[in-house]
Amino acid sequence: MDPSSLISHSTLPEIWHFPMARGIRETASGMGHRDVSAGESTVTEQSGSLWSRKKRRDSGLSSAAASEDESSKFLSNSSGGNDLDDSEALRLKEGKSRGENGEWKADVEASSTGKKPDQTLEPPKQDYIHVRARRGQATDSHSLAERARREKISERMKILQDLVPGCNKVIGKAAVLDEIINYIQALQRQVELLSMKLEAVNSRINAGMEGFPPKDFGAQTYHAPSSLRFPSQPTREYEHEQGSTTEWLHMQLLNLSEFIALLASPCFFCSKTSNKEKGIDHNLAIYESFYELRIFRSNSRLLIKYNKILLIIN
Amino acid sequence: MQTYHFLRSLAHINLTTPSSPLHRRSRAIRRAAYVSMARAASPRRMWTRAILSRLQLHRRARLLRRQRSYKKKAISTPHDKLRRLVPGGEEMDFCRLLEETVDYAEFLSKQVRIMESVVDFMEAECKKKEEKV
Numbered sequence: 001m002d003p004s005s006l007i008s009h010s011t012l013p014e015i016w017h018f019p020m021a022r023g024i025r026e027t028a029s030g031m032g033h034r035d036v037s038a039g040e041s042t043v044t045e046q047s048g049s050l051w052s053r054k055k056r057r058d059s060g061l062s063s064a065a066a067s068e069d070e071s072s073k074f075l076s077n078s079s080g081g082n083d084l085d086d087s088e089a090l091r092l093k094e095g096k097s098r099g100e101n102g103e104w105k106a107d108v109e110a111s112s113t114g115k116k117p118d119q120t121l122e123p124p125k126q127d128y129i130h131v132r133a134r135r136g137q138a139t140d141s142h143s144l145a146e147r148a149r150r151e152k153i154s155e156r157m158k159i160l161q162d163l164v165p166g167c168n169k170v171i172g173k174a175a176v177l178d179e180i181i182n183y184i185q186a187l188q189r190q191v192e193l194l195s196m197k198l199e200a201v202n203s204r205i206n207a208g209m210e211g212f213p214p215k216d217f218g219a220q221t222y223h224a225p226s227s228l229r230f231p232s233q234p235t236r237e238y239e240h241e242q243g244s245t246t247e248w249l250h251m252q253l254l255n256l257s258e259f260i261a262l263l264a265s266p267c268f269f270c271s272k273t274s275n276k277e278k279g280i281d282h283n284l285a286i287y288e289s290f291y292e293l294r295i296f297r298s299n300s301r302l303l304i305k306y307n308k309i310l311l312i313i314n
Numbered sequence: 315m316q317t318y319h320f321l322r323s324l325a326h327i328n329l330t331t332p333s334s335p336l337h338r339r340s341r342a343i344r345r346a347a348y349v350s351m352a353r354a355a356s357p358r359r360m361w362t363r364a365i366l367s368r369l370q371l372h373r374r375a376r377l378l379r380r381q382r383s384y385k386k387k388a389i390s391t392p393h394d395k396l397r398r399l400v401p402g403g404e405e406m407d408f409c410r411l412l413e414e415t416v417d418y419a420e421f422l423s424k425q426v427r428i429m430e431s432v433v434d435f436m437e438a439e440c441k442k443k444e445e446k447v
Contacts, residue, residue: 149409156412163419177392180415184399187422194429195343201436202328202339 316421317428319350324432345369347429348401351421360410361418364402 161167161176164183170176323346327339352365396411397403400418403411 152409153412156409156416159416160412160419163416174392177396180419181392181395181399184396184415184419184422187419187426188399190426191347191422191429192340192344194426194433195347196340197433198324198343198429198436199340201433201440202324204440 316350316354316424319353320347320425320428321432323350347425351425355417355421359414359417360406361401361403361414368401 157173157176160180161170164180167176167179167183170179324343327342327346348365349369352362355362357363393408393411396415397406400411400415403414406414
């Protein structure tokens with residue numbers, strides 16, 4: 001129980017503490033500088049890590065303060081154990097002063113920690129910072145990259161939501177993804193069916209006359225208004241019936257299949273119902289009959305059904 | 315640009331394969347549609363490169379594709395569905411995939427509109443011819 005050793009013990013944290021605190025502040029300020037240059041995400045990120053560090057430091061400080069208190073107690077105890085009054089008084093004074101020192105230091109710590117929360121309490125209002133802070137420093141760069149990635153993904157999801165019709169009302173990432181998949185599938189199917197249709201029309205033209213007039217078309221289709229009416233097109237065609245040639249039937253069947261493909265996807269159905277040229281009931285009747293069509297795939301039945309549909313339309 | 319490519323390839327198909335069976339021609343037209351999309355879009359995009367490289371390797375890679383299709387059946391999460399839909403999506407990470415999807419969807423819808431206008435035009439032509447006759 002050497003007082004000197006105790007004193008050295010008690011002074012050690014004193015000496016040890018301030019540089020550490022300074023170092024931390026320096027690193028913090030350095031981080032701050034870096035943050036300004038690096039941008040928002042890094043700010044929150046680093047502040048998160050700072051927060052965690054601060055937490056550690058707080059715990060360290062509290063333990064150090066506790067050790068100091070203990071050491072001062074030791075001092076007083078050890079000094080109480082001594083017989084010499086002067087030395088006892090002196091040491092008590094020393095202990096008191098040290099205790100005062102300790103108190104002062106504690107105040108400083110409190111003030112410093114009081115400052116720190118002001119700096120660090122701002123970021124933790126956002127929820128994810130808590131998670132970040134708990135994770136610690138090891139995942140810094142990873143988590144940064146991860147956050148950037150997530151932000152990008154959410155951004156793109158928003159863009160896609162704007163792009164896909166009827167997707168704004170859907171909530172949830174998975175549902176939105178499903179909608180997008182449906183939309184793209186529908187578009188691809190439409191391309192497929194349109195290519196079939198084009199082929200049919202082309203063969204019809206070829207039967208009537210020979211050759212594809214590509215040069216005429218180029219100019220005219222450029223000027224043609226982009227037809228936005230996706231689904232109303234087939235129904236329009238039923239009205240303009242022309243002779244019951246096989247080609248025509250083929251065309252109509254193509255239209256049917258296209259129609260089914262369109263109706264299978266909810267997006268297009270929405271756009272269809274919004275298109276108020278035809279009544280909604282009418283659309284529903286067509287939809288039902290087409291749904292039946294989907295089930296009966298053999299040609300004869302398809303033709304029978306097809307006649308029924310024509311009756312409904314007319 | 316897209317329209318131009320598409321019409322040119324249509325004319326080409328018409329010239330080169332006038333008497334091939336129906337389904338093959340429609341497939342050729344579909345391929346032409348995708349290729350015209352890819353040509354019109356920027357070559358930096360992954361999906362355009364995927365489409366064009368697929369076109370180049372078309373005949374060689376038939377067997378390969380068949381083998382791949384066996385593998386593809388195993389997975390069915392929404393991410394993988396999207397991956398399969400967007401050309402060249404198998405090798406991308408999810409972030410890139412979404413970016414490509416945005417671009418691809420835009421071009422697809424444009425292509426659909428173009429094809430519709432072409433079909434409309436051709437039908438109008440047909441009707442005119444028939445009325446004359």
